[in-house]
Amino acid sequence: MEDLVLNWDLGTGGLLLLAVAAVAVLLVLIMAFKVHAFLALMVTSIGTALAAGIPPNRLVEALGFGFNPTLGNVMLLVALGAMLGRMIEASGGAHVLSERMIQLFGERRAGLALSVASLLMGFPIFFDAGLVVMMPIIYAVARRVGGSFLSIALPSAVAFSAMHIFSPPHPGPVAASATVGADVGLVLVTGLVFALIIWGTVAPVASRLIGARIDVPVPDILGDEDEKTGFESRPKVSTIILLLLLPLVLILLNTALNTVASTTSDPDAFKATPWVAILRALGETPIALLITVFASMFVLGWGAGKSGTLVEKIADSALGPICSVVLVTGAGGMFGGVLRATGIGDAVAESLNGIGLPVIVAAFLISQIVRLAQGSATVALTTAASLMAGVVAAGDYNQMQVVALVMAMSAGSVGFSHVNDSGFWLVSRFFGMSMKQTLGSWTLIQGAMAIVGFVLSLILWAVASAL
Template sequence: MENFQQTLGIGPLLAIVIGAIVLLLVLIIQFRVHAFVALILVSLLTAVVAGIPPQAILTTITSSFGSTLGGVALLVGLGAMLGRLLEVSGGAQALADDLVNRFGEKRAPLALGIASLIFGFPIFFDAGLVVMLPVVFTVARRLGGGLLLYGIPVATAFSVMHVFVPPHPGPVAAAELLGADVGLLVLVGLAVAIPTWIVAGWLFGHWIGQRVVLPVPDILSGGAPAEPPANPPSSGTVVGLLLLPLVLIFINTGLDFARAQGWVNSDAGWFQLARTIGATPVALLIAVLVASYVLGPRRGRDASSVERTLDSALGPVCSIILVTGAGGMFGGVLRASGIGDALADGMAYIGLPIFVAGFLIATALRVAQGSATVALITAAGLVQPAVQAAGYQGADLAAIVVALAAGSVMLSHVNDSGFWLVGRFFNMDIKTTFKTWTVMQTLVGLMGFALSGLIFWLA
């Protein structure tokens, strides 16, 4: 693949992408082919038609699949274990009851969303969502009204924090490329993320939740919801277990910031050890181990019972992990085909203002290859010379980064692993995922672009 040079123009490459997406949708919706099989088949066909050398096709597919699994499998598996422990122990029910008692039934979606905005500051989207799902499912079961009424505000909260606010990798990398001040970017990102969540998460979640009423799935319950014990843990204990991995990850983030500022020696042994402990998979592993004791032997449950509980969590999420990996594989094939680069090169010379052009380039990259982080970083690299030549600084520069981030989250569809992750966890078919997740992500992008544009012109 190192020597592969795409010779097709933008037109043929765009036709290949559209044809691949249409074929995938027809296979899954019309012919009821399992999504995992359909994604593998379409990825292979796309690689062949796009001209990827035959000897590199298998490597491209397996490496893209493996890299996605490397980021998803550990998080989903460990998160599902933690969720199952909270479910079986009655902890999720205790926290749900406390939330409803404190905020009322009508404000439960608001309470869950605000909690997710706070949790989403240090933690990545997929890990935060998996950790919060048992509480979301329990609240939805207790109050009724369908899953989306509670799930959309939570998913949107983690999404807006991940895409707009440092220390998440996309905005941090874009800030470094464009020379934006990270501290100012945090403020601008929050100023955009919070109103965006109100519209795309809370208000849209309320609207779509009343029109698309989904039952609460048993995906984290290992079957039918378990009867909680007579002495469930307190909601404070549950909050502590949920906060434990977040605190470890947040410490990791602080260490990264200290390294960037030159305050610590990044080669020191203690620094590397602390970074490892604060890595998201390790932080979740620690949380699972602590929860296994706190919700197990400490509450009178034997080790065998805890082991069976953890084992029952993995089976239901295997399908989610594999389909998500296959979605990442499809996106990886599209990246390898050069469609993203071709679109970006073509749009870089359309003569629009930098602010608008950057948003459109990031959007095109997002639609073409699926990854929001890749779209954001690539778009930042493409507009970097023009931004530096224009001499933008301060809030103007931070607003440009946020505009690029807004484009990178637009129009999530079948080449985005997040599309499959949310769709499978919420037990939605493709049509419903488009009507809910894709619309929500597009609202996030449009709101983010509008608000960052307001900041850009007022600064």
Template sequence: MSSQGGYLVEAIDPAYGTTTLLLIAAGAVALLLFLIIRVKLHAFIALVLVSVLTALVAGIPVTDVPDALSFGFSNTLGSVALLVGFGVMIGRLLEITGGAQVLADTLIGRFGEKRAPLALGVAALLFGFPIFFDAGLVVFLPIIMTVARRFGGSLLLYAFPAAGAFAAMHALVPPHPGPVAAAELLGANIGLTLLVGAPVAVLAWYVGAFLVSQAIGRRVHVDVPTTLFGEMNGGREADDDTGSGASGSAGTATRTAAPSFATVLGVLLLPFVLISFNTVLTTLQTAGVIEEGATWAEYLKLIGNTSVALLITVIVATLVLGLRGRSMVTVSDILDKALGPICAIILITGAGGMFGGVLRLSGIGGALSGSLSNLGISLILQAFIISTLLRVAQGSATVALTTTAGLLSAAVGASDLGSLQLTALVLAIAAGATVLSHVNDSGFWLVSRFFEMDVKTTLKTWTVMETTLGLSVFVLSLGLWAVG
């Protein structure tokens, strides 16, 4: 087992056969669900405990167990903690200044009240082109909450269309890293993958996420959370709950005019524009259009890094939203109070990454891959099955997508496949990597904590919707395979 920066980066040589390893993974998931759902043990404690036990039972040497735990935890926190922190700051500023209400009113005015969930989903599809699932979701939270409060009913009616849109775009459409990596490994054309993947993502989202989310929302009621953004009073909160008002007098409630729609839209668009610098330039460098290491491109990629882009957006939001009739002391207090409620979200998400990391390092994914790579079935079905099993076994959609593409690359290279069939394979792999999000997936915990759902409710709502989304993608990929 190798390490890098003190943390493990490779799976150990499996101590058991594939069947035993899969039984260990299944037992670990069952124990985790039992501890959280039946024993009511706190999710963070349960995840860490089960991660330790799984590492020991799966044969990871005792001396390497601490590094194995740190691997998944630190990797997840490194990608999630900053963006959740900056994202909730942006969301709080949008919420408390009335910006979220302005955007919600404009969307509803254009689409109509009955199509509010559709409006949120369409907006998320557009914003989801350059941005990752978790970053897009956290920035959209205040708009989702505002619309849900206004019209009532289950939060899922409004939250899942947007969350499903971000998930679909992240899994299927370049320049997101998963489909780009899979296309490269299989020799598929990235441009064609983009042109085909985008409409497939929209169609699959409408059937597998939007329609399903409306059915789920009518059946399962989830209240609008108040932990992150609090109770709203007419769409905006008085500043007296954030400390001193703009005048500097403690306890004085100060209300300022809501920002314009253009200002709010500009704040929301800023991170998406900046992040697109990173994703688009990386894709162009990979394709050889732009020289690797070009200084100007590296600077643009830096400000397009998700965390840096959100940092810049927080600063801009502070200037154009927060300081409208408020002092910097008041704004700092607003931001400080926004960070408190997300501690549990970050820790539980990191622990979910820890659990998934232990499953990967234990060799479960590798053993499963090796046993499935020579199945005597068609490539398109093989792609979906392998990707699905890897997704279920170790949690990470990206790992499932890239590992499956690597396993099939030799067989694909030996086959006489057309460009459209290669793209269909990429989509089938992405479909398998989307289904059955559960307790070893850090995204599962983000959704669970953000929307304040218990594990059982998240399994029968989010897991179901992710599965129908993935199945919808697979059905469409089969059609492309047939005509390709």
């Protein structure tokens, strides 16, 4: 869509007004008129595109700009993760693992144990894939513990999000580091520290305050554990843990090989080595999940004496319930993509860049406002990094100051996720929340993560400036 020429130039102010009006229309359609989120997002995306001046003959192209890549990425991860989750749920694996966790940590600390596990899984695994894989365990623990489902589930989501936003090897901080010339090793260490502090600060508050305020039942999107399917086998706890660790190990292998490649004189040649290329392919997230799904079919199904027909039936039963999740998430990406195609993010970022704010404040605000305007955290972070690259190149900043800028941009990119963010709809659907409930919980949580991250960035900037 880079070659798109709008029929008219609305200017930065006009584009901002259009974005605000589009969000308002979407809220009214869903909350007041009870239009299904998928249809409301589609109608709003079409109206926004036409109002921005996108030519009618390129309307479908504009809709596909955000929808196609979002749907492609989410569909593979959610479908494979749901199949794995359904195998674990239907076999009784989620039940036995949740019982063991409660025995080891107690009911009061079960949610904490889940969120610690999510932190570990969140280091190499993307937010959406990690969350989907963990959902059957989160559901099972919440059923055993009782009380507020969100008090158990939200800390895990915070853990995955913090790792995804602040720490390499995730794409946002890696791309930003490369753009502004930050040392990736320093960004990795600093990002891990930031992620841990933000998780430790925000997750307990989210669990206590929001969990007590919003009461939703445990979703049954991956099936009801009391349902009798004939697939039950009461697998060993160690078997379930190994299945959950398998994709983690494969993805870590990919990350390790990429890290080794970056230390060689010719990274591309190293990656092209046949055995390296094969191992890296096995560690790509969709491939790692696919391997794990087949492993679960063998261990929990065929190897446990279940018929191939039953195994196929259980796998197929996972796909129907997540259809709505995938389509609504893709439509959220469509809405954000249309806003990106209008150029609103670039226009706002360039305007802010010329105001003359302190560099650390500008880095945060540009990323935050682009995030609010078009939804994608990764796009917000890379846009801010592109604009700040010239400032960094022209200034005399030490490496820790540059790392502080990357952290400030990362903090801005996570803030106040709302209806134009595909991740907002993923959390909404998997946590069984309405749009209003998601705005009153996940949006506020992401905003708190952004504020804490920015404060930490300011502290790091002050310390680095004094060196």
